[in-house]
Amino acid sequence: MSDRLTQRDIARLARVSQTTVSLVLNNRTTASARIPADTRDRVLKVIRETGYVADPLARRLLQQRNQILGVFTYESVFPSASADFYHPFLSGIEESAEQLGCDLLLFTSAPVTDGRRLVFHDNNRLRIADGSLLLGRRIPAEELSRLVAEKYPFVSVGRRDNPDGAVVPYVGADYAAATATVTARALQLGHTRVAFVGPGEGAESSADRLKGFHQVAPHGLHLSPAKGEVLEKLLGQQITAVFVEDLADAAALAEAARARGLTVPGDLSVVALGDASRPVDGDDEYSGFHIPRKEMGRRAVGLLEAVLSGEETDLQHLLACELVDGSTLSKPKGL
Amino acid sequence: MSDRLTQRDIARLARVSQTTVSLVLNNRTTASARIPADTRDRVLKVIRETGYVADPLARRLLQQRNQILGVFTYESVFPSASADFYHPFLSGIEESAEQLGCDLLLFTSAPVTDGRRLVFHDNNRLRIADGSLLLGRRIPAEELSRLVAEKYPFVSVGRRDNPDGAVVPYVGADYAAATATVTARALQLGHTRVAFVGPGEGAESSADRLKGFHQVAPHGLHLSPAKGEVLEKLLGQQITAVFVEDLADAAALAEAARARGLTVPGDLSVVALGDASRPVDGDDEYSGFHIPRKEMGRRAVGLLEAVLSGEETDLQHLLACELVDGSTLSKPKGL
DNA sequence: CCGATCTGCTAATACGCATTACTAGGCCGG
DNA sequence: CCGGCCTAGTAATGCGTATTAGCAGATCGG
Numbered sequence: 001m002s003d004r005l006t007q008r009d010i011a012r013l014a015r016v017s018q019t020t021v022s023l024v025l026n027n028r029t030t031a032s033a034r035i036p037a038d039t040r041d042r043v044l045k046v047i048r049e050t051g052y053v054a055d056p057l058a059r060r061l062l063q064q065r066n067q068i069l070g071v072f073t074y075e076s077v078f079p080s081a082s083a084d085f086y087h088p089f090l091s092g093i094e095e096s097a098e099q100l101g102c103d104l105l106l107f108t109s110a111p112v113t114d115g116r117r118l119v120f121h122d123n124n125r126l127r128i129a130d131g132s133l134l135l136g137r138r139i140p141a142e143e144l145s146r147l148v149a150e151k152y153p154f155v156s157v158g159r160r161d162n163p164d165g166a167v168v169p170y171v172g173a174d175y176a177a178a179t180a181t182v183t184a185r186a187l188q189l190g191h192t193r194v195a196f197v198g199p200g201e202g203a204e205s206s207a208d209r210l211k212g213f214h215q216v217a218p219h220g221l222h223l224s225p226a227k228g229e230v231l232e233k234l235l236g237q238q239i240t241a242v243f244v245e246d247l248a249d250a251a252a253l254a255e256a257a258r259a260r261g262l263t264v265p266g267d268l269s270v271v272a273l274g275d276a277s278r279p280v281d282g283d284d285e286y287s288g289f290h291i292p293r294k295e296m297g298r299r300a301v302g303l304l305e306a307v308l309s310g311e312e313t314d315l316q317h318l319l320a321c322e323l324v325d326g327s328t329l330s331k332p333k334g335l
Numbered sequence: 336m337s338d339r340l341t342q343r344d345i346a347r348l349a350r351v352s353q354t355t356v357s358l359v360l361n362n363r364t365t366a367s368a369r370i371p372a373d374t375r376d377r378v379l380k381v382i383r384e385t386g387y388v389a390d391p392l393a394r395r396l397l398q399q400r401n402q403i404l405g406v407f408t409y410e411s412v413f414p415s416a417s418a419d420f421y422h423p424f425l426s427g428i429e430e431s432a433e434q435l436g437c438d439l440l441l442f443t444s445a446p447v448t449d450g451r452r453l454v455f456h457d458n459n460r461l462r463i464a465d466g467s468l469l470l471g472r473r474i475p476a477e478e479l480s481r482l483v484a485e486k487y488p489f490v491s492v493g494r495r496d497n498p499d500g501a502v503v504p505y506v507g508a509d510y511a512a513a514t515a516t517v518t519a520r521a522l523q524l525g526h527t528r529v530a531f532v533g534p535g536e537g538a539e540s541s542a543d544r545l546k547g548f549h550q551v552a553p554h555g556l557h558l559s560p561a562k563g564e565v566l567e568k569l570l571g572q573q574i575t576a577v578f579v580e581d582l583a584d585a586a587a588l589a590e591a592a593r594a595r596g597l598t599v600p601g602d603l604s605v606v607a608l609g610d611a612s613r614p615v616d617g618d619d620e621y622s623g624f625h626i627p628r629k630e631m632g633r634r635a636v637g638l639l640e641a642v643l644s645g646e647e648t649d650l651q652h653l654l655a656c657e658l659v660d661g662s663t664l665s666k667p668k669g670l
Numbered sequence: 671c672c673g674a675t676c677t678g679c680t681a682a683t684a685c686g687c688a689t690t691a692c693t694a695g696g697c698c699g700g
Numbered sequence: 701c702c703g704g705c706c707t708a709g710t711a712a713t714g715c716g717t718a719t720t721a722g723c724a725g726a727t728c729g730g
Contacts, residue, residue, distance in 0.1 A: 004485070006716055017680045022718055032720075036678070056460050057392045058716035061685050064339070066392060067444060067460070087422075097443045103460060104441040108432045109402060120386075125402075125438060127339065127388040150386060341686060352710050357688055367690075371708070393686035396715050 005052045014046045021047075025054060069097055069304060070129030072107045074117055074136025085277045089135060089157055092297025100305055105129050119143050126152060131304050133157055133297075138203040144168050155304040157296055159204050159318065169307060169315035171300040175205055178289040178321035179212030179273050182329075183243060186269060187216065190335040191241040195221035195234055197253065198245025198273070209245055209273050225249055231256050234268070240332040241269040243288075247276040250286055254328065265330040272328075274321075287329035289321040340387045349381045356382075360389065395462055404432055404639060405464030407442045409452055409471025420612045420628075424470060424492055427632025435640060440464050454478050461487060466639050468492055473538040479503050490639040492631055494539050494653065504642060504650035506635040510540055513624045513656035514547030514608050517664075518578060521604065522551065525670040526576040530556035530569055532588065533580025533608070544580055544608050560584055566591045569603070575667040576604040578623075582611040585621055589663065600665040607663075609656075622664035624656040 007021040014021070016039065023033055024043040035043075046052075060066060071093065073086070097104050105128060110117040119126060119134075120143060126132060131153030139156065145163035147154055159172030186194060194217050200210035213220055221237055223230050225245075231253060234242055244250035250272040254264045264270055265287075272288035296319060306313050342356040349356070351374060358368055359378040370378075381387075391401045406428065408421070432439050444460060445452040454461060454469075455478060461467060466488030474491065480498035482489055494507030521529060529552050535545035548555055556572055558565050560580075566588060569577055579585035585607040589599045599605055600622075607623035631654060641648050 004716095008716080018717080019680060019682095019719085020678090022716095023679095026718075028719085030719095032722085033680095034678070039678080053459075055462070055716055057396050057462055058685090059718080060392050061390075061396060061687095061716080062718055063685085066390070068391075068440070068463075094441070094443050098446075101444045103444045103463070105403070106429070106439040106441065108429050109436045109438045124386060125388045127386060128391050128403075128438070152386075339686095342688095343686085353687080354689085354710060354712095355708090357686095358709090361688075363689085365689095367692090368710095369708070374708080389688095390686055393715090394688085396686080396717095397688050398715085399688070 004055070005050055007052075007054070010043065010046050010050065010052055013050070014043045016043060065130050065308070066128070067100075067102045068105050068129045069093075069100075069102045069301065070105045070107060070126060070132030072110070072117070072119055072126075072132050072134050074134070074139055084279060085275060086135065088293035089297040092294035092299075093133060093157075093301055094297075095294075096298045096301035100301065102130075102301075107132075120146060131155070131308050133300050133304060137205065153304065153307050155300045155307065157300045159208065159316075161204055167315055169303060171296050171303055171317045171319065173205075173291045173296060173321050174318040175208040175273065175321065176212035176215070177318075178323065179209045179243065180216045181212075181323065182271050182273070182288055183213050183216040183220075186241045186243075186271065186329060189269075189329070189331045191269065191332050193221075193237060193239045194241045194243065195223055195237070195239045196243045196245075197223050197230060197249065198225060200224075200245075205274075206245060209243075213243055231260070239268070241271065241329065243271045243273055245273050247272040247274060247286055247288070248278045248280050250288070250328075251276070251280045251282060251284070254284065254286075255282070265328050266333055269329045269332070272324075272326075284328060285324065285326035287324060287326035289323045291321055292319045295319055339390070340385055342387075342389070345378065345381050345385065345387050348385070349378045351378060391463055400465050400643070401463070402435075402437045403440050403464045404428075404435075404437045404636065405440045405442060405461060405467030407445070407452070407454055407461070407467050407469050409469070409474055419614060420610060421470065423628035424632040427629035427634075428468060428492075428636055429632075430629075431633045431636035435636065437465075437636075442467075455481060466490070466643050468635050468639060472540065488639065488642050490635045490642065492635045494543065494651075496539055502650055504638060506631050506638055506652045506654065508540075508626045508631060508656055509653040510543035510608065510656065511547035511550070512653075513658065514544045514578065515551045516547075516658065517606050517608070517623055518548050518551040518555075521576045521578075521606065521664060524576075524604075524664070524666045526604065526667050528556075528572060528574045529576045529578065530558055530572070530574045531578045531580075532558050532565060532584065533560060535559075535580075540609075541580060544578075548578055566595070574603070576606065576664065578606045578608055580608050582607040582609060582621055582623070583613045583615050585623075585663075586611070586615045586617060586619070589619065589621075590617070600663050601668055604664045604667070607659075607661075619663060620659065620661035622659060622661035624658045626656055627654045630654060 007018045010021045011018045020035060021043055023035055024040050094104065109125060134154055134156045139160060141163040144160055145166045148166035148168065156168055156170040159170050160168045162168050196210055196213045198209065199206045200222055201207050210222065221239060223233055242253065244253060250270050254270045257264055257268050262268055270286065272286035274291050299317060299319065342353045345356045346353045355370060356378055358370055359375050391403060394401055429439065440463060442460065469489055469491045474495055476498040479495060480501045483501035483503065491503055491505040494505050495503045497503050531545055531548045533544065534541045535557055536542050545557065556574060558568055577588065579588060585605050589605045592599055592603050597603055605621065607621035609626050634652060634654065638652065
């Protein structure tokens with residue numbers, strides 16, 4: 001068995017030129033080039049007999065695009081711990097990429113330093129892809145501004161602050177609005193002493209949530225993440241409803257409260273401002289909201305495709321979160 | 336609009352020829368063509384500044400390496416249901432690819448038909464990658480033999496039967512040995528009426544397990560997967576130990592048995608021949624074995640790399656499964 | 671019966687890259 | 701001062717395909 005068949009081989013066998021083979025293959029029937037039925041049939045017969053298939057590489061070489069979308073994650077793509085959290089994003093991305101007929105290139109070659117990757121290193125291969133999706137809790141502003149400056153087509157999954165002058169394309173979740181909504185609901189139920197638990201800064205997603213919280217509860221307490229002592233402080237301040245950035249932390253907090261003999265939501269309402277970044281056991285349904293992760297992935301691919309095909313569209317999208325009317329938020333005791 | 340950069344662009348910017356750019360990029364220092372340090376640096380500087388990367392398609396067209404490994408999954412890469420099952424494979428693949436400095440190309444462009452993908456379709460892009468890893472429960476023999484015939488470098492994750500005459504490179508798990516071992520253990524404990532639950536055919540992984548089972552328990556019962564009526568049959572045949580292909584099915588069976596007032600393992604020992612293909616709740620630790628999934632991923636990448644660099648090695652590897660001495664296998668009642 | 675139009679096809683080219691062959695200029699030894 | 705050899709590159713070519721320009725022969729209109 002010799003090497004791969006080419007159009008030349010087919011041409012030779014059918015006693016026509018390579019051009020004719022190509023024309024027949026692609027069904028080209030322009031004014032300047034037409035192939036009569038009998039010649040066409042002769043070529044098709046040879047193609048059928050040999051099982052010839054055009055080399056996709058040579059084919060794509062002539063076109064501008066590669067049909068490859070890059071996926072750059074600022075943490076590992078398949079980390080065991082946060083796998084469950086990132087999975088829906090990737091799932092949505094895969095789904096849309098499949099519909100577009102694009103392959104996904106995971107930039108695993110980017111060296112990991114201090115647990116995170118950087119797009120820009122000495123051998124960055126970003127340009128292999130037509131454009132890329134950026135994923136991760138936090139993305140350094142320099143990276144974003146450089147990407148914009150170099151006109152590299154990309155879309156961030158998750159809202160990012162614009163570095164000076166540059167517009168960062170993204171498909172994010174509207175954490176601020178969702179947090180404001182659930183906070184307002186708690187106030188309506190009669191809670192007056194409320195607290196926010198989480199970093200509230202650093203990543204945009206954290207800042208947005210805190211912002212939404214303070215919009216509705218300007219004097220609400222803000223504590224950093226969850227150890228036993230957080231519970232102490234909450235109780236010391238007679239907090240009756242707590243809003244936790246990460247569902248996993250929320251679960252830990254609820255657990256700790258119950259371990260101390262408190263009831264949830266009776267003594268303490270616990271609201272989760274998103275999904276779990278690590279596995280959680282127990283089957284409470286936490287009040288709060290879910291991040292539309294799969295949809296974010298899908299829409300990010302859609303936006304990237306729009307950018308790549310030169311369409312003029314809004315580059316920044318916020319999707320609504322899905323509110324969850326769970327079992328961990330109720331009226332405060334005594335009302 | 337910054338069109339994609341080419342070597343010509345780099346050449347123009349660095350005031351050299353395209354050839355020189357190519358030579359610098361590939362570190363060619365043959366007798367006939369050498370580039371002095373200052374010219375080289377000038378070119379490299381431009382490359383760094385522009386972030387130029389060679390077009391992988393054009394590169395592959397000339398039979399070079401790309402530092403891209405393909406990942407072809409015969410089911411969706413990120414399916415919600417079996418995510419947990421496939422995750423460790425991908426995790427291992429990612430880890431090794433990262434060490435090799437390779438990116439991963441997920442062939443999401445392959446159209447899904449009847450829930451599965453096929454490598455060979457009219458626009459297959461396999462050759463963009465240097466070589467590929469194949470993943471999935473079942474891979475059609477035609478696909479494998481065609482891959483071998485076309486001399487495409489690939490490694491299957493999971494043992495595959497060789498199609499006629501062809502040798503399929505793989506890194507698999509030794510299901511037969513592991514199943515034989517746990518079956519033997521059950522017999523040692525005194526079980527005499529044992530059954531195997533699962534397809535036992537179709538995929539190599541199923542066949543191997545059944546084979547291992549029958550090696551040790553030639554007259555053991557074989558039932559197809561788990562509904563309520565499976566339990567009926569088991570009880571009707573006075574089975575005391577059952578070996579289930581899928582941990583998820585094992586869990587369902589144990590659940591059903593308990594619902595009927597039986598104890599596990601008292602009345603019925605339940606052995607899981609592998610990991611769960613879908614989420615399972617309950618926190619039993621099932622006796623049986625685990626599939627060394629992450630290691631399989633790692634080793635598959637290693638084997639592919641060896642193949643790509645032309646090393647002569649064994650193309651077929653079986654890894655031992657990790658035996659689990661869980662809580663669902665004990666002596667049969669009355670012993 | 672001669673130019674114009676049509677028919678059926680092919681030669682040439684381009685895509686981006688790697689590679690081979692080759693050249694122009696400098697240097698050295700004899 | 702001439703032939704050989706080294707240096708630092710470049711021109712040319714080919715990979716397999718799609719596309720454009722164009723050519724030879726047939727047909728047709730006037």
